[in-house]
Every structure is written in structure tokens, then in C-alpha cells.
Amino acid sequence: MITKDEVLKLANLARLDFSDEELDKIIRDMDDIIAFADTINNSVEGDAEKIRTVSTNAIPAEDCREDVVKESLPNEKILSNVNGSKGMFCVKGGI
Amino acid sequence: MKELISPLSKLLQTKEISAVELTEKYINAVEAENKKYNAFVSTTFDKALENAKTADKMFANGTATALTGIPMTLKDNICSDGDLTTCCSKILEGFRPYYDATVWSKLKAQGAVMLGKTNMDEFAMGSTSETSCYGAPLNPRNVNHVTGGSSGGGASAVAGNIAAYALGSDTGGSVRQPASFCGIVGLKPTYGAVSRYGLIAYGSSLDQIGVLANSVKDTAVVFDAISGVDANDQTSVDFSFGSIADSLENTDVKGLKIGIAKEYFEGINSEIKDAISDAVKLFEANGAEIIDISLPVLKQALPVYYIIACAEASSNLGRYDGIRYGYRAENFNDVEEMILKTRTQGFGDEVKRRIMLGTYVLSSGYYDAYYKKACLLRENLIADFDEIFNSCDILIAPTAPNTAFPLNYSGASPVDMYLSDIATVPINITGVPAVSVPIKNDSNGLPIGMQIIGKKFSEKTIMQAAYFYEKTAEDMVGNVEGGVQL
Numbered sequence: 001m002i003t004k005d006e007v008l009k010l011a012n013l014a015r016l017d018f019s020d021e022e023l024d025k026i027i028r029d030m031d032d033i034i035a036f037a038d039t040i041n042n043s044v045e046g047d048a049e050k051i052r053t054v055s056t057n058a059i060p061a062e063d064c065r066e067d068v069v070k071e072s073l074p075n076e077k078i079l080s081n082v083n084g085s086k087g088m089f090c091v092k093g094g095i
Numbered sequence: 096m097k098e099l100i101s102p103l104s105k106l107l108q109t110k111e112i113s114a115v116e117l118t119e120k121y122i123n124a125v126e127a128e129n130k131k132y133n134a135f136v137s138t139t140f141d142k143a144l145e146n147a148k149t150a151d152k153m154f155a156n157g158t159a160t161a162l163t164g165i166p167m168t169l170k171d172n173i174c175s176d177g178d179l180t181t182c183c184s185k186i187l188e189g190f191r192p193y194y195d196a197t198v199w200s201k202l203k204a205q206g207a208v209m210l211g212k213t214n215m216d217e218f219a220m221g222s223t224s225e226t227s228c229y230g231a232p233l234n235p236r237n238v239n240h241v242t243g244g245s246s247g248g249g250a251s252a253v254a255g256n257i258a259a260y261a262l263g264s265d266t267g268g269s270v271r272q273p274a275s276f277c278g279i280v281g282l283k284p285t286y287g288a289v290s291r292y293g294l295i296a297y298g299s300s301l302d303q304i305g306v307l308a309n310s311v312k313d314t315a316v317v318f319d320a321i322s323g324v325d326a327n328d329q330t331s332v333d334f335s336f337g338s339i340a341d342s343l344e345n346t347d348v349k350g351l352k353i354g355i356a357k358e359y360f361e362g363i364n365s366e367i368k369d370a371i372s373d374a375v376k377l378f379e380a381n382g383a384e385i386i387d388i389s390l391p392v393l394k395q396a397l398p399v400y401y402i403i404a405c406a407e408a409s410s411n412l413g414r415y416d417g418i419r420y421g422y423r424a425e426n427f428n429d430v431e432e433m434i435l436k437t438r439t440q441g442f443g444d445e446v447k448r449r450i451m452l453g454t455y456v457l458s459s460g461y462y463d464a465y466y467k468k469a470c471l472l473r474e475n476l477i478a479d480f481d482e483i484f485n486s487c488d489i490l491i492a493p494t495a496p497n498t499a500f501p502l503n504y505s506g507a508s509p510v511d512m513y514l515s516d517i518a519t520v521p522i523n524i525t526g527v528p529a530v531s532v533p534i535k536n537d538s539n540g541l542p543i544g545m546q547i548i549g550k551k552f553s554e555k556t557i558m559q560a561a562y563f564y565e566k567t568a569e570d571m572v573g574n575v576e577g578g579v580q581l
Contacts, residue, residue, distance in 0.1 A: 039395070041464065065329075082419060
């Protein structure tokens with residue numbers, strides 16, 4: 001069972017806020033989903049040595065493409081979706 | 096369903112209709128029918144007419160291809176320069192990308208005509224397209240039923256005959272399942288076969304852009320145009336498929352080894368089971384060899400999928416902070432509060448649920464117990480699929496354990512809905528290709544889809560098998576009335 005404190009800690013990490021009513025629902029949903037996710041533990045329980053050998057799919061440096069400098073998109077185009085930018089600042093208001 | 100792209104292309108080539116005239120007909124059809132289907136969430140008609148003028152020039156100067164002048168759609172998570180692209184989420188309200196996805200660059204270079212962006216589950220998280228902030232698209236086969244998801248708008252547009260084909264994305268079945276529910280063809284290519292550059296990320300190790308179309312041949316023509324390596328996507332692969340569309344004629348299934356995994360048929364609707372069984376008999380009667388196999392790891396695929404997909408989603412969706420693009424909450428005192436309010440108000444319930452689960456499985460103390468174990472099991476699944484494909488050329492399975500749900504299927508819990516992805520997620524976990532082909536309607540008149548699965552980069556084999564079925568079997572699904580009037 002996941003506790004209310006754990007859910008609040010996760011919500012803080014995920015930058016999400018829940019009302020009391022929403023919190024009850026997300027606790028119930030997460031309990032169900034974690035129980036469902038837990039079924040994988042029946043398959044590899046205690047197999048810690050194997051778990052440590054899981055590969056990370058890292059791409060070797062020699063397989064990376066050449067680091068070639070290309071023309072960049074114009075700044076004004078990249079900033080076209082920013083609401084309320086001012087100079088180099090993107091959020092207007094008292095920040 | 097009938098082939099559409101080649102006949103349209105012939106009309107254009109013979110100048111019986113111009114690309115501009117064809118586009119105008121499709122625009123009229125979208126304006127008339129989209130109120131009924133809610134397939135499009137934004138339209139790009141002015142640009143479509145510009146695309147069509149370019150297409151007419153290509154016909155005039157002899158540079159036209161099979162897709163020149165053919166009207167199509169992009170899912171609302173595929174970027175195109177200057178066009179609204181919101182992932183059907185409030186948090187990306189008003190977002191206009193400043194570059195084209197590679198798939199759209201390739202199609203545009205071939206003279207394709209984009210009519211607009213299609214409806215989807217918010218951030219592609221769902222199996223019904225009902226988590227869209229624009230409301231659900233409706234199934235042209237029966238508007239009281241969902242289209243499936245998450246590429247439901249594209250499936251609805253193609254089945255409703257208001258777009259010739261659509262591009263979607265498939266992270267756990269999001270092209271194949273709506274194709275199955277709407278009675279059209281849906282291809283999820285091998286991971287790496289099609290560039291993901293410009294596809295807004297959900298689960299990056301699982302996401303793949305796919306094709307929704309009326310027929311296997313149409314699907315192959317589009318796949319031929321969008322596949323290939325791309326310097327902007329390091330996971331794309333340089334593999335020469337040749338022309339799959341050209342390889343379809345004279346397909347023979349004699350000697351084709353078809354694996355039937357019993358685990359795929361456990362707990363599915365009996366009508367679907369019988370329909371797939373009949374389809375398999377058709378292959379067998381034409382010389383294919385049927386091999387009964389067991390894939391016990393399939394049972395682990397769903398929890399593995401949800402752990403990995405949610406972990407990747409929680410990371411990928413961390414970028415939505417109200418600063419760089421999209422929606423921003425009002426009335427805040429500092430940046431922390433602004434980000435918290437923006438994310439809380441901007442994301443829907445299902446997205447929040449998956450972000451929370453992803454944060455949980457990646458957090459200290461649970462990473463080894465869930466995420467790392469899921470990665471290990473994923474490797475086991477890949478190894479088991481590799482072994483199966485040593486003895487079988489293709490696998491045949493249902494695309495979904497059910498036909499299209501009724502709208503507002505609210506009785507189901509999140510876990511119940513996740514279970515409906517049982518037949519499609521193993522394909523994404525293992526990175527192999529699969530195509531869903533409509534085979535018949537159930538007793539309620541809703542289409543049943545058959546999934547043909549192959550080993551990595553065997554698109555030619557699975558598409559040939561699908562084409563054989565389409566040409567040999569009686570068309571028991573048919574076309575929806577209405578849509579574009581030619």
C-alpha cells in the first residue's frame with residue numbers, strides 16, 4: 001500500500017498538486033497500478049546478480065556522428081512560442 | 096477496404112483532376128464530416144492548397160511521385176513548421192513548432208498535401224482517444240463507439256474517407272488498435288525504421304511513427320516514402336527495404352511459416368478468436384505452414400511496458416513548465432508556484448497518473464525493484480522473440496482482445512484499460528514490426544483486426560502476408576459511406 005506521505009512526496013517531485021479528493025483517487029489508482037506492476041517481481045525475485053547486468057544501451061563514442069557546427073534556427077523563431085518574453089527573460093511578472 | 100492512393104494518383108497523372116481540385120474536394124469533405132467525427136483538431140487548408148499547387152507543378156514538370164497531390168493528415172504530436180501541434184493537451188495550447196518532423200519533410204518533398212492535425216489521446220496516453228482535451232473522435236463505423244487510441248483521429252479520418260491516409264504514432268499499439276477498431280490498415284514499423292525527429296516524445300524507447308491507410312498497398316506506398324535513416328534521430332537505422340509497394344504483387348505464402356502463440360488467444364472475445372482462426376486457415380489452405388508455439392513471457396509484457404513507458408514519460412514530460420511553450424497558469428508568486436500550477440492545470444488525469452507512476456518507479460528505493468527489473472524482463476522478451484523468429488517467418492495474433500468500446504466506457508479502472516493493450520505492447524517492447532489488417536465485422540457490425548508480426552526489419556514479409564490476405568479473402572468489412580465525393 002502506498003501512503004499519503006509517499007504520494008505527496010512524489011507529487012512534489014513531479015511538480016503536481018492534488019486536492020484532497022484527487023489525492024484519495026490517485027492513492028487508490030496508484031495502489032492498483034503498483035500491484036499490477038508488482039507482478040514482474042514474481043518473475044525475477046532474488047535474481048539480483050542478473051539485474052545488475054542489465055545493459056544501458058549507451059552508444060559508444062566512436063559511433064557518434066561528427067560534431068559539425070551548422071546554422072542555427074533564428075532566436076526569434078525559437079522564442080516565438082514564449083509567452084511574455086522580455087529581452088533574455090521568458091517569464092514576465094515579479095520574479 | 097479498397098486501395099485509394101494509386102487510383103487517386105492515376106486521376107492526377109491523367110489530369111482528370113488537378114491536385115488543387117482534389118484538395119478542394121477533401122476540404123469540403125472535412126468541413127462537412129468533421130462535425131460528425133471530430134477527427135481533426137486543427138486544419139491547415141491554406142497550406143494544403145499551397146501544397147496542392149506545388150503538386151500540380153510536379154505533375155507538369157515530370158517529378159511527381161506516388162504520393163504527389165494526395166491529401167493526408169498528421170497526428171497532433173507530429174511537428175510541422177508554424178502549424179498548431181498540441182498533443183491534444185491544454186499544456187501545449189497554442190504551440191506552433193518552428194521546424195518540420197522528418198516524416199513531414201519527406202512527404203512534403205514528394206508533393207504531399209497536409210489537411211491538418213488529427214485528434215488523439217492526450218500525449219498519446221490511452222486506448223480510446225477520450226483523454227483528448229478536444230473531446231473524443233468518433234468511430235465512422237458506429238459513432239456511438241470509440242475509435243481506439245491513441246491515434247484515433249487519424250483512424251477516424253481515413254475510415255470516414257476525409258483523408259487518403261494518416262500518420263500516427265505507436266508507443267503501445269496506438270496505430271494498430273485504432274486501425275483495428277475503425278476497420279482500416281495500421282502499420283507499426285520496426286523501431287528505428289522511421290525517424291522520430293519531430294515526434295513529441297512520450298516513451299522514447301518505444302515510440303514509432305506509423306501509417307494508417309485504407310489498404311495494405313496504400314500503407315506500403317507511404318512507408319516507402321517515410322522510412323530511412325536520419326542524422327537527426329540517432330536511433331534511426333540505415334536499412335535498405337527496397338520498394339515494399341512494388342514487392343507486393345505476386346506474393347505467395349506457400350511454405351511461409353506462421354507461428355500461433357497460444358498466450359495471445361487466452362481470455363479474448365470468442366468472435367475475435369474464431370475470426371483469426373478462419374484467417375489462419377486461409378493461409379494454411381494456400382500452402383503456409385502453421386506452427387503452434389508458446390510465448391509465456393507475453394504475460395509479463397504489460398507490466399513491463401507500463402513501468403518503462405511511464406518512467407520515460409515522467410522524464411520526457413518534465414519539460415512542460417509553462418516557460419518555453421504552451422499554456423501558463425495565471426496568478427503566481429514565484430517560478431516554483433508557476434510551474435506547479437501550470438502542470439497541475441495543464442495536464443489531464445491520465446497523464447498525471449502516468450507521470451506519478453513513472454516518478455515512483457524511478458525514485459530512490461523503487462528503481463531497482465521496478466524499473467531495472469522491467470529492463471531485464473524486456474531483454475528476456477527480446478531474446479524470446481528472436482528465438483521464435485528462428486523457426487517462424489511471422490506470427491499471427493489478434494490486434495486487440497475486443498472490438499471498439501462504447502463511448503464513455505467509464506466502468507473500467509485504469510488497470511482494466513491497460514489490459515486492453517495486451518496484444519500490442521509486446522511489439523513495442525521488442526521493437527519488431529507489426530501490421531493490423533481488418534478481417535471481418537463482429538455481430539455488432541464492428542471491425543475485427545488481425546495482427547501480423549515479424550522480426551526486426553521484416554516489413555516486406557509482413558506486408559506481403561497482409562497483402563496476400565487482403566487480396567485472397569472476401570472483403571467482409573467494406574467502406575463507410577460518405578466522405579469525399581470524387
